[in-house]
Amino acid sequence: MSATASPSKIGAEVALEMYRQMTRIRLFEEQANELYRGAKMPGLTHLYIGEEAVAVGVCSALRRDDWITSTHRGHGHCLAKGAEIDRMFAELLGKEAGYCRGKGGSMHIADHENGNLGANAIVGGSAGIATGAAFSAKRRGTDQVAVCFFGEGALGQGLVYEVMNMASLWTLPVIYVCENNMYNEYTHYLEATAGDILSRPRAFGIKADEVDGQDVRAVFARTIEFVERARAGGGPAFLLCNTYRYHGHHVGDVDRAYYRTKDEEALWRSDERDPLRVLGTWLLAQGFVDDDALKAIEDDARAEVESGVQFALEAPYPDPSQVTEDVFA
Amino acid sequence: MSATASPSKIGAEVALEMYRQMTRIRLFEEQANELYRGAKMPGLTHLYIGEEAVAVGVCSALRRDDWITSTHRGHGHCLAKGAEIDRMFAELLGKEAGYCRGKGGSMHIADHENGNLGANAIVGGSAGIATGAAFSAKRRGTDQVAVCFFGEGALGQGLVYEVMNMASLWTLPVIYVCENNMYNEYTHYLEATAGDILSRPRAFGIKADEVDGQDVRAVFARTIEFVERARAGGGPAFLLCNTYRYHGHHVGDVDRAYYRTKDEEALWRSDERDPLRVLGTWLLAQGFVDDDALKAIEDDARAEVESGVQFALEAPYPDPSQVTEDVFA
């Protein structure tokens, strides 16, 4: 598979599937935003729009039985790892048909069948879980790998360093994927992050590298290398993906002028950086597809999202009696 | 003062005072061990013997109004920062005349008047306190510095990285002194510490360096540089001191063969590495003193320790009614 380990060598099939997945995420999140604005969604949610290439590039390099742990901004990870749109919307709306029977909501969607050990509302909170899953794979002698998605804000949590140290000591098959979208909520990451990010994992003896998080082919290629290395017993790695969230920290964060400029937002939404455009342009240039084909992918995804949200809106809420279920296994 | 910043330039006065302090610590600890073996001391204690050059070299570079935070192996730090032997023994024995009225004991001796914010029985637990003291100095516009003493085992605690990040972001006058005596209790530090120690603080943008922890002049010189830099607003630093504890992890740890060899112990107790011999030899070679002078220093220290322990043994225990005092200020 290392043949594919260079972006240029990625074939049409893989690239088109990644385009499809990124499109599904983009449209899912736009719909989620609509649900909020239409006061149909309980609480708030954190949109992944703009960062699609990270989840899709990474998860396209994984097997179904590989594990991921996710974050409060987890819809992209969840879809990219194989979740169904309808049951995800159902969970966002707190319906019984949701992945967690409505008990978890947006910040806690888990999809065990597809290897998603759950979104996590504690920043950095899943670093130990991913590392433990990698420990489990090694201990049980499988060649599974675990991927820990986290935002750059999680670099403030001591837990991350405690577990990176153990992952390195015990050469565990875990890949720490840092999604640096430049903001910890409303604070620029440079105000909260001293020194050099890549030097941190490296100080613990962990192989670390940086990639353009808007270029799904680059993310995919780099992840494949780290995954193959981990499967082969090469140990942990750290992938820093530079990216950007187009929307607010959460759906309610609409006035952002006090912490970032419209110009900055426009720059990242441009054809040169938008992950869908970047891949779309490449697909066209390669002659893998024409505009109609891309349009068709988008139409299919839109239809899937529309039927999915309908399903969720019509689905029943859990009966109050279920509140005491699932406390203990 | 940077004239003294080279070991060779250290004058007789400073060197002799450091010899005196190291001798006091050595004899204090030997007496503490006797108290334990004589069943006169409640609980256990962790001896600093072998590591004297670290506490003395560092604290000799500090002012009385500078702060230190200490560890479970804290007698050396406490004495080097100016504490009195008699009240320290009294605290070790749980007597009312002790530094903490008998409430703290060996693992919690604090000596606020001399800038010692306290020993700490939580490994790494004082890293935040030292960093906060440095923050306080900067905020209040004084030129005080804070020193955080900790063993290499504390590198396993996430807190240490959380506060180093802030110390670097806010250029706080704090110096992290890592006493690497090679063992976390009964486990060799290499089994618990991945990568490279100095790379860790450096990853957070903190100036870091390594020194022979058995050579008090080297520790002193390096500390002076870091302290002057911090006072001048140059920010935090990290000093890795390679050292060794001659005795067990605590006084009860006498059969150590399963985790380290007698040869290794002998090597570190040798004339080339014992901090007292190393400095003594140098003092003689410089012609600063003769054997009688060193003997006199030792005799004085011995007398101080003997009267100190007598005082403590005769001192009364706190009245039980004091148990409810000092819960709240």
Added chain:
Amino acid sequence: MSSPSAVDAATGTRTLTFGQAVNEALAEEMRRDETVFLIGEDIAEAGHPFKVLAGLVEEFGPERVLDSPISEQGITGLGVGAAMTGLRPVVDIMFGDFLTLVLDQLANQAAKAHYMSGGKLRVPLTLRTTLGATRRSAAQHSQSLQAWVAHVPGLKVVLASTPADAKGLLKTAIRDDNPVVFIEDKMDYVVKGEVPDGEYLIPFGVADVKRVGEDVTIVATSSMVRVALAAAELLERDGISAEVIDPRTISPLDEDTIVRSAEKTGRAIVVDEGHQRYGVTAEIASVIADRAFYALDAPVKRMGAMDVPVPFSPTLEDVTVPTPDTVAQTARQLCGKD
């Protein structure tokens, strides 16, 4: 009500939200004492995600209103050291659920330093955090963990239920020479109330009788006081007169006021939004059952949050917390009028 009596120089009053009252208390104490500073996540320009701290960085500058990394344990530890050395930190922990991350610095360091040092070290630290469910924030952003900190000797724990109490109690917390955990209900920030003009403090350990009654005592904390008062209105219609008592600080706890009321009414219900099992209601109920034993006509009832992680779905979350109806129903049963 004891708060007015505790008010000095109060002339008139103004209507403020709970959030504004908290903001005012912080601003007043920061003007009064320049050793007071705030540290937390997104508290400067952003004025805190709940907007409670809006305007403070503009008045006091970034040296006294610090945006921190996402390092709860670290900022609490830094606060402990700063407090030991001449400053009065107010550490902001966005959600009470994150107390899980700061307990070592809070319980093993801040709470014990004064005692372990034989009275030498002092830790005048205020840790502000939040509690409360029904915000559709799910299990890791909805807990009310006051029982944990109230169990720790050396910590004082404040739960305010009105803007006026919040302001007076927070000012007292900041001036206290000990570590104080000040917990605010996220859902209260927009709730309005009358706040006395001028400078005033409210002492710790003094419960406030929010409503005088004869038939049943309802001891309630934080926003549960509002629930209890609403329940009292419902009970009024059934001819049951409920007395509502707000301890305001659960540590120290004003046992006398609570016990006297229970002795007067002979019936008591304790309501708190923390989980019921091993929660705040257990301590207060057992104190009443012990000290008012010979005056009680019925067993003391406890109403905490249901003992399940807080679920996301509205139909589930709504049944996990006490409501005016469930409190009133419990009172009716106690009074044999159901």
Added chain:
Amino acid sequence: MSSPSAVDAATGTRTLTFGQAVNEALAEEMRRDETVFLIGEDIAEAGHPFKVLAGLVEEFGPERVLDSPISEQGITGLGVGAAMTGLRPVVDIMFGDFLTLVLDQLANQAAKAHYMSGGKLRVPLTLRTTLGATRRSAAQHSQSLQAWVAHVPGLKVVLASTPADAKGLLKTAIRDDNPVVFIEDKMDYVVKGEVPDGEYLIPFGVADVKRVGEDVTIVATSSMVRVALAAAELLERDGISAEVIDPRTISPLDEDTIVRSAEKTGRAIVVDEGHQRYGVTAEIASVIADRAFYALDAPVKRMGAMDVPVPFSPTLEDVTVPTPDTVAQTARQLCGKD
């Protein structure tokens, strides 16, 4: 006593220390199920600072008995992930005082994962730690923090008082599909007791009547059971017959057995070594006071550790915990025979 009844295939018994019983339970479960592994500080060659794990690394190897860095939060988090993915970790937290460092992984992750995932994720994790004062270890190495974890829905909490119970309960904990916090008194490790031969398990939620009596019920946990039994002997001389009940698991709590005993005797004392305020004694006492209300002849009394940080000096530390004398004295007063 329900433990024998819960014993299957038990033939004779052997005398073991509490520490040996714990060691045996771990060894048996590790032989039985190779997904069980141990992780903690100095637990391999050193066999744990308290020597409780001696010999395990020799039998099971370093892959299943892991010496970890000093990273309590990290090893607990690693345990949660390993538990979710097919292993049964037994995480060793040397001193219960360090629960302060692991509560996020324990309370926000392990305890909630099953519920938040709608029953999909399982966390069969056992966390072993210690409690107890009077070891002259001072404030940061002497706490009994079981009230904290018992307050968290989704966690089970075990406190064993005898070698036999420790073995049977620990085996049950390891086989349980939920996170279990198993807390041992450091002072108990050398205490000897009879342990049934052969394989046996002790179910959770079943209190054990350690001594049958008629005049007063003493509910005690962990090593306080020994204190209660010693007090019962003293009371015997004064003609007071005390019943001693050991809940064995405080979550789930066997309320029925406790309440029935209190109804029988009409008097109850609850003894636990955690701090009294907002502690374990509050929950159990309020349950008794509520459910046995009409059968009680006197108020339920609580005896926890004094509400001060644990002091180092022997003359101070010794007065902070319940003793046979103080428990007996409280019982005499309750029975009006002092």
